[in-house]
Amino acid sequence: MEVISIFDIFKIGVGPSSSHTLGPWRAAQNFSSSLGNLNFDKIEIRLYGSLSKTGKGHAAGKAVQLGLLDYDPETIPTDKIHDILEELKSKRKITIQNNTFSFDAEKHIVFTNKKKPGHPNTIKFKVYLKRKLIKETTYYSVGGGFVTQKGKKQKNNIKKIPFPIQNGSELKNHIEKSSLSISEIIWANETALRPKKEVKEKIELLFSTMKNTILNGVTIGGVLPGGLNVVRRSKVLFESLSKTPVKTWEDLEIAIYSKTWDFNEINQWVSCFAMAVNEENAAMGRIVTAPTNGAAGVIPSVLLYYYFFCKHQFENDIERFFLVAGEIASLFKKGATLSAAMGGCQAEIGVSSAMAAGALTNVMGGTYEQVLMASEIAMEHHLGLTCDPIGGLVQIPCIERNTMGAIKAITASNLALSFDPANSKVDLDTVIKTMWDTAKSMDSRYKETAEGGLAFNISVTLPEC
Template sequence: MPPVTTSVFELLKIGPGPSSSHTIGPMRAGFDFMHLIRELPEPDRLAADSLEVRLFGSLSATGEGHGTPRAILSGMLGSQPDACSSDTLEQFMDRDRTFDLDLGGKTLPFAPGMIIMDAIQHEYAHPNTMIFRLRTGDRVLLERIYYSVGGGFLRWEGWEEPERGEPVYPYATMAELKAHLRANSLRLHELILANEMAITGASEEEVNLGLDHIVAVMEQAVESGIQATGVLPGPIGLQRKAAVMYARAKQEYFQGPGFLKAINAYALAASEENAAGHCVVTAPTCGAAGVIPGILFMLKRHMGSLQTELREGLLAACAIGFLCKHNASISGAEVGCQGEVGVASTMGAALIAYARGYRFQVTENAAEIALEHHLGLTCDPVGGFVQIPCIERNAMGAVKAFNAYLIASTLDESYQKVDLDKAIRAMAQTGRDMSNKYKETSEAGLALSFTEC
């Protein structure tokens, strides 16, 4: 099996919610296709008279609720996820409003409502498939088939892994990772940092600055969320809860139940910002973007964690996320929500343990416990919106992460019988066995029960 070569900043990406596979990936696809158009010979660009975009699978089933057409158009107009403002997608709420796409010497009018929701069941290589075609009459001038594979990662027909440096300590499993730690007397964050620098060519200072920026964006999502009130966008009419939960926690001086209420409030806050389409960090996805910010906020505000501890904890969390992505999936359309909130909770448990000073065995045990108790979790968003059960599920994921840390750090390490590699294999197998109806299609589970009421 090839080693992990994913960058920390590919796993932790900044962009608009509510779904990394449905907004960040499609926004990148729109941006990329327009770049390809502008590289065409001038006669082809000037001859173009229509642009066709088709969505398949989960993108078709839940794309409207997730904001996929708006994200694609935003990308075609030049927005990139890590540089767009929090309200970037809000200008595209009117499905019929047209915008002029600059092809380079010619413009084409395009509106979100022109994007075609195609077959949910299909034969393409990934559930989240997008087809972009530029035409003149019936003749196709340019076509690209994109796959939004989860966490904002984008692939396409003919895609090849970009050239990058080789990791200093190659690993594909937790067992191989631990062997490097023992053989080289390294701590987990040191290994991940060394690999990050080797793979991307970034300096240690650049990595640290990047991590600090990630922490700042996560904190801002929580801060904004615990102050915001009202109803979230969409037809469900879901009331924001984070501000109320935070106020109750504050009344209890963040003690006893108030401490747990605070963790819930922080995770709800970032998740509600995601549901509003505002700027969040994929950790590892937008749908799970409340878990780790909630935990970071709790560590910093209530447990006195220093910035260096948060950085090291994030690197440890990324090690866990890499393994889940590498050996299973972080895409709800592939494995259900066990790959989104489940993996976020797993990463969060590792983050807490590591930031609190525990070494890799307790960190792994905490991660495994969190993942084990998310196995089989389906992705069944009501109405295709990342709201019910997604927002409260983020809060539950944060609390489970904290509880997994408590169990792992309290009990003797030798009590642990299931290691992380086994739990990840179980997640992959469960995802393969899970009916497609429970993989981000809104065709079953709570999504169906809600509409039948």
């Protein structure tokens, strides 16, 4: 049984993709540090499967270079990324672990367009000395920024946690046998892995990062990079809702609390928050993976929907929201996948919507059965959702799709809070299994390859952009 902390699910990083940017970045960092004192004079990186097909649009090559240069996605100043990469390009030399040698990303990072057995997102690093191969390592970017290394066993913390959870029914059993609530069970597991103070601080940092991402999104206009010429819309939407210009988060709070909003306006706020995050994501801005980067707008927009527009019932509601959302994502990772290359967009937007639905239901005072029911409903109505990003960029349909995931989460939560889960015919574990069955039978064109759906029908216009 795998132990997944909520901080494995929620990770501060850089857009646009968790599996195609964050994963290769972490793999490159790991490979670089594994080289130690080794002498070498050449490096070659090969990307396979979905990583090669949509890797360019998802900035996988840039991420690899930044990882090799030992920048961390959590702390790199995102406004410096362009300059760092330009400098590397113009120097045509790289220094890795005290070895300096010629490097040309166009030549040494190879998008193979081939499949490799193991995982559709495979990346291989090789180093040479005097043309002789001296070390090679293969990594799999398995979704949500998680990376595994071929032939290496993962650490398992199972003995440390009081409530091991593999699926929804085990979570239910723990709640029924103990006198604890759903968020207390998850809290007990998290605080068995790290001190309470650290858990609280990390959650606060996640929330403040999400707020900053939204603030950036609603204040930066213009066109997104990548060649599709997609116009950023969250700023326009923000300005149509709030007539007051904002510079800080406090300004934004004042603007929102300045009046009572009707249903339609609240709906627009939710879309505005979701698009703000995913426009930042598409522009290689700082975001929180939740559970992936392409779907990173759903959780913050539903959380802010609660924060600004719902009655607050608990002192520690933000904490509870993150705990429940993170645990639900881990149920999907254990029972199905968080990787669009394995399961299409149901694994990204579908899972983020299920996370948000359950978390919202929890802070709205729902029972644990209603929490699980809300997650089940949200996923039920994302089953079969394909991944077909136009031009391999995380822009269309991704940015708008986050607004849909958020609204479905809110609807799912409202449905669950209105009915008795005892009458529900489908449980969360069944919908997770169904998602995985659907993933396995989904045509590979719809699994983050940009070879099917909208990507297929619109791709011909791209060279003109």
